[in-house]
Amino acid sequence: MDPLIIVGTGLGGYSLAREWRKIDANTPLLILTRDDGHYYSKPMLSGAYTGNKPPDAIALGDAAAMASQLKAEIRTRITVEELDTAAGCVRADGVLTAYSNVVLAVGADPIHVPVAGDAAELVMSVNDLADYANFRAAIATARHVTIIGAGLIGCEFANDLLSGGIASAVVDPAAYPLSRLLPAEAGAALAHAYAGFGVDWRFGRTVARVDREGTRLRVTLDGGEVLATDAVLSAIGLRPRTALAQAAGLDVSRGILVSRQLRTSSDRVYALGDCAEVDGLVLPYVAPIMQAARALASTLAGKPTDVAYPPMPVLVKTSRYPVVVAPPRPGVSGSWCIDRLEGGMRALYRAGDDRIEGFALLGSATAERQKLSRELPALLD
């Protein structure tokens, strides 16, 4: 029997493999990955410095251990060049392999905005374990890091570095952090809290140049301000990897378009995780990936199952002033109602009929997360 082929060994690929093996112990499983196949918890990458966790402490198993656990063949450092849906095979490093089903769990690329300067190539991003190893090496003796982007990953890194004793400046064109997730009042409260802890926010700015200056770096903002720093981390956002799917003729929009059963526009080809777009939703978070992995495992084992997304509030690991946010569904109109609390803030997004459609809880208000989550509508029923 032809194997199930999974492309990718991130959380999506390995979670699917694990869930599927619980149901189907015997069908051959081939996993192809362009990296080294280590299994690790990606959210820990932006919270690992505090715990002084070197990269090898984050990896939970290497490819050999995972292959044994999953009864799989895992080919590492391999590039999947082509997906031939008509023939039902993939070509990886020149070798053709037929599949019974194939799952694309290829993830997303960090978005890079070009900057000028003689040290522009030193701007880093951390999107996988190897990136994290590079980043840790680069900041080994750093006193100050400049972070481009005040989104979830940028804020978590600022928090993590702060706890590790490294100062940071965070540059973002928006007026406040987490601007795509939070109402302005909540963003301002988060910014205020972290300004008090020493984060140097530079809102309404972008990075124009990064140049060498002696053993350090000089960052020039578009307003002309200059920052002396030791490393520059770009954390602007993610773009689903769709090239392989697109070349195979699959339907692609922002991500690889899949049905509620995670099936692409071609039979026997599925996608999940950061590369996939389910019902218009691209959600690069852990909880939706786990939901998708469970549903898809069941579908692949012969029991077609729609993925359901219950309310999935996202925890932002700004540990000194934590944030839990459940953004309203796209297209739902309503307004934010803000309550300031002792040590925190509760922001509820109320739709026209007064029901709660989303929330942002800060500081002490995060204790209400479970209670309020029960009042939220499901993202996908």
Added chain:
Amino acid sequence: MRRWYCLICGFIYDEALGLPEAGIAPGTRWEDVPEDWVCPDCGAPKSDFEMVEATD
């Protein structure tokens, strides 16, 4: 008191803090966390959880 990481999502269960919002009192040892508890971040059931003890 120990801290445990969820290997799936990086959630940290700190025994000293417990999870009062989920009815788990501060000081509750990992062994005493109910078997039907699920990770608040990723929904992994405890039985399925691969928690590791934090070394720091």
